Amino acid sequence: MAKTLHSGRVQALSGSARVPGDKSISHRALMLGALAVGESVVGGLLEGDDVLRTAACMRALGAEITRHEDGRWHLFGRGVGGLSEPADLLDMGNSGTGARLLMGLVATHPFTSFFTGDASLRSRPMRRVTEPLARMGARFFTRDGGRLPLAVVGTASPLPISYELPVASAQVKSALLLAGLNTPGETTVIEREATRDHTELMLRNFGADVRVEATESGGRAITVTGFPELTGRQFEVPADPSSAAFPTVAALLVEGSEIVLPGVGINPLRTGLYQTLREMGADLRYENRRDQAGEPVADLRVRASRLKGIDVPAERAPSMIDEYPILAVAASFAEGTTRMRGLAELRVKESDRLAAMARGLAACGVVVEEEADALIVHGKGRAPRGDALIATRFDHRIAMAFLVLGMAAERPVAIDEAEAIDTSFPGFVALMNGLGAAIGSTDADAV
Numbered sequence: 001m002a003k004t005l006h007s008g009r010v011q012a013l014s015g016s017a018r019v020p021g022d023k024s025i026s027h028r029a030l031m032l033g034a035l036a037v038g039e040s041v042v043g044g045l046l047e048g049d050d051v052l053r054t055a056a057c058m059r060a061l062g063a064e065i066t067r068h069e070d071g072r073w074h075l076f077g078r079g080v081g082g083l084s085e086p087a088d089l090l091d092m093g094n095s096g097t098g099a100r101l102l103m104g105l106v107a108t109h110p111f112t113s114f115f116t117g118d119a120s121l122r123s124r125p126m127r128r129v130t131e132p133l134a135r136m137g138a139r140f141f142t143r144d145g146g147r148l149p150l151a152v153v154g155t156a157s158p159l160p161i162s163y164e165l166p167v168a169s170a171q172v173k174s175a176l177l178l179a180g181l182n183t184p185g186e187t188t189v190i191e192r193e194a195t196r197d198h199t200e201l202m203l204r205n206f207g208a209d210v211r212v213e214a215t216e217s218g219g220r221a222i223t224v225t226g227f228p229e230l231t232g233r234q235f236e237v238p239a240d241p242s243s244a245a246f247p248t249v250a251a252l253l254v255e256g257s258e259i260v261l262p263g264v265g266i267n268p269l270r271t272g273l274y275q276t277l278r279e280m281g282a283d284l285r286y287e288n289r290r291d292q293a294g295e296p297v298a299d300l301r302v303r304a305s306r307l308k309g310i311d312v313p314a315e316r317a318p319s320m321i322d323e324y325p326i327l328a329v330a331a332s333f334a335e336g337t338t339r340m341r342g343l344a345e346l347r348v349k350e351s352d353r354l355a356a357m358a359r360g361l362a363a364c365g366v367v368v369e370e371e372a373d374a375l376i377v378h379g380k381g382r383a384p385r386g387d388a389l390i391a392t393r394f395d396h397r398i399a400m401a402f403l404v405l406g407m408a409a410e411r412p413v414a415i416d417e418a419e420a421i422d423t424s425f426p427g428f429v430a431l432m433n434g435l436g437a438a439i440g441s442t443d444a445d446a447v
C-alpha cells in the first residue's frame with residue numbers, strides 16, 4: 001500500500017461487504033488455542049499485522065500454528081502451563097492488546113522473555129499490567145520503569161490475587177485472567193465499569209471455570225480458577241464491529257447510500273457506537289441476529305441519514321473506546337453539538353487520539369474543542385470543507401476516520417502513513433472502493 005492516500009466526495013455507497021474478523025477475539029483465539037490440548041480450528045481470523053504478530057509469538061512460545069489454504073487456522077496447543085522459553089525477542093509490532101495479554105500469559109510461566117514493539121507501542125504505558133502481575137510473583141526489567149522494551153521473568157510459584165482495576169481496561173483484565181490460568185486457586189479481577197468480555201466468554205468456551213458476580217458498587221468481579229483443562233475448539237470469528245464502524249459511518253454520511261455488512265459482532269460491550277449513532281438519528285438495523293461461538297452477531301443494514309448532535313455519556317466509553325475517532329467524524333456532519341466525555345484513555349492509544357482528532361478536524365474546517373478528557377464537535381448539519389493532509393502518527397483508526405470524512409466532505413482529504421491501516425483492517429481500501437468510495441494513492445511509488 002502507498003504511504004499517502006486521498007479520499008474524495010462520492011455518489012451513494014451501495015452493496016454488501018464482509019469486514020475482517022474481530023481483532024480482540026482473534027488475539028484471544030490464538031492465545032487460548034496455544035494453551036488448549038488437542039487441535040483448534042479457527043475460521044474468519046483477522047489477518048492484520050497485530051494478530052499475525054501474536055500468531056508468530058505463540059509459535060515462538062511452542063504452539064504449532066498453521067494457516068490452511070481454505071483460510072482456516074489450525075492450532076495444536078501445549079496445555080495450560082506448557083509454553084516454553086522463546087529463543088528471541090517477542091516483537092508485538094503496533095499491538096497493545098498483543099503485548100499486554102501475552103505479558104500476562106508468560107508472567108506465570110517459569111522462564112524469561114523480552115518484549116518490544118514499534119515506536120507507537122514503545123511509548124504506551126505498561127505499568128498497568130506489570131504492577132498487578134508483579135503481585136502475582138513475576139519480575140519486570142524496563143529502562144524507564146513503564147514502557148517497552150522490557151523483560152518478563154516469569155514466576156515458578158505464582159500467587160493468586162484479587163485486583164481492582166484502576167482504569168477500565170479489558171487488556172489489563174485479560175492479562176490477569178490469563179496469568180491466573182497457570183496459578184493455583186482463584187484469581188479475581190474487579191472492574192467498576194464493564195469492559196469487553198471476550199476473554200471470559202472464550203475461556204468458558206475452551207472449558208475453563210470463569211465466574212462473574214455483580215459487586216455492591218455496580219461493577220463486576222470476574223474469577224478464574226487455576227489449572228483448567230482447556231481443550232481444542234472449532235469456531236468462526238465474527239466480523240469486527242470496530243472495523244464495521246468505518247463503512248457504517250461512511251454510508252450514513254454519503255447521501256443516498258444503503259449498505260449491508262454481514263456477520264458483525266454485536267456483543268453489547270462493543271456496540272456503544274451503534275447505540276450512539278441511533279440516538280443521533282441513524283437508520284441502522286441489526287438483521288438476522290444469531291449466535292456464533294458464544295458471541296452475538298447480526299447483519300448490519302445502514303442507510304444514509306441526517307444526524308443531530310448529542311451528549312455521549314462518559315459511562316459508555318468502554319463499549320466504544322476505539323470508535324471515538326469515527327464518531328467525531330459523524331459528529332462533524334451532524335446538526336448541532338456532540339459532546340464526548342470520559343476520554344482520557346484515548347491519549348494513550350496508538351497515538352493521542354484526542355489531540356489527533358481535534359487537530360485533524362480543525363484542519364478540515366470543523367469547529368472543535370479539545371479538553372483534558374473530552375472532545376466537543378460543533379456540527380453545522382452540512383459537509384465540512386475537507387481539503388487537508390492529515391498526520392496519522394501511524395494510527396490506523398485516525399487514518400480510516402479521515403478517509404471516511406473525505407468521502408462526503410466538500411473537498412478531498414489526504415492521510416499519511418496509510419500502512420497503519422493494515423494493523424486492523426487489511427483490504428480496507430478495496431472494500432470501501434467496492435462499495436463506491438474513491439480512495440486512491442498519491443505516491444509515485446504506489447504498489
Ligand SMILES: O=C(O)C1=C[C@@H](OP(=O)(O)O)[C@@H](O)[C@H](O)C1
Nearest residue numbers: 024097168169170171172321322
Ligand atoms: O482487550 C482488547 O482486545 C482491547 C481493549 C481496549 O483497550 P484497553 O484495554 O486499553 O481499553 C481496546 O482499545 C483495544 O483496541 C482492544
Ligand SMILES: C=C(OP(=O)(O)O)C(=O)O
Nearest residue numbers: 094095096097098322349
Ligand atoms: C487501541 C487499539 O488497539 P491496541 O490497544 O491493541 O493497539 C485499537 O485497535 O484501536
